[in-house]
Amino acid sequence: MSVNTVPCTVKPTVTLQIGDAETDSSRPGVYVIDVTLPIGQTVNIQEISFKNYYTAYVSVRLLRRDGEGAAKWATCLRNHCLMPSPHTEEGSQDYCSVYRQQMLIEPDNVTSVRLILRQPSSAWLNFSVEDIKIHPCLNEDSEWDIPDWLSDLTQVDQLCDLQGLPDPQTVSCSIQQMWALTEVMQTNQTTASIGRFDVDGCYDINLLSFT
Numbered sequence: 001m002s003v004n005t006v007p008c009t010v011k012p013t014v015t016l017q018i019g020d021a022e023t024d025s026s027r028p029g030v031y032v033i034d035v036t037l038p039i040g041q042t043v044n045i046q047e048i049s050f051k052n053y054y055t056a057y058v059s060v061r062l063l064r065r066d067g068e069g070a071a072k073w074a075t076c077l078r079n080h081c082l083m084p085s086p087h088t089e090e091g092s093q094d095y096c097s098v099y100r101q102q103m104l105i106e107p108d109n110v111t112s113v114r115l116i117l118r119q120p121s122s123a124w125l126n127f128s129v130e131d132i133k134i135h136p137c138l139n140e141d142s143e144w145d146i147p148d149w150l151s152d153l154t155q156v157d158q159l160c161d162l163q164g165l166p167d168p169q170t171v172s173c174s175i176q177q178m179w180a181l182t183e184v185m186q187t188n189q190t191t192a193s194i195g196r197f198d199v200d201g202c203y204d205i206n207l208l209s210f211t
Contacts, residue, residue: 006043006134008113009036013128029120035113035132045107047135049097054127055117056086060098062105063112071111076103079118086121096129100137 016030037043042065060077077098083091100107119127
């Protein structure tokens with residue numbers, strides 16, 4: 001999953017229900033969630049991610065601007081399965097992503113995303129998706145592609161003077177030789193005791209002290 005996200009607004013969930021919602025006590029099986037970008041901004045989408053909450057299927061529609069600036073809705077994903085069986089727990093609370101490659105149309109110049117959620121099973125009282133995020137294409141020149149702190153670090157790295165430092169390959173060879181020497185010394189380590197100040201089993205009288 002991409003770490004870059006687009007600033008957007010997730011609107012309250014809208015219920016789609018056949019008949020009068022006030023008199024019909026049956027549980028609604030379809031919800032709609034709209035996600036909008038700031039006014040005047042568009043995005044080329046690489047990924048849409050979210051956390052599932054007992055939604056069985058999701059469809060995605062995009063509001064895109066054409067070359068003349070007119071906005072039109074188009075379906076880019078239809079009845080994508082989030083739960084293998086709507087009546088069981090599997091997949092009910094997974095983190096999910098819809099990628100650009102899975103979409104039926106190119107998700108470019110998008111101003112709004114509409115998620116249509118379906119749960120045909122009556123086993124669950126509520127269903128939805130949470131933590132919705134829109135990730136832009138990496139090649140876009142936008143303010144959310146590269147964080148400021150990362151740009152600052154990149155500039156500092158570029159200004160660093162790397163001249164005068166030893167060759168990394170030479171340092172690597174030296175470290176490898178030291179490691180091999182250490183291994184040889186540990187393998188050949190003797191268990192004989194070594195005197196602290198003795199030379200050939202004798203002591204210099206000047207090094208002896210009396211207590």
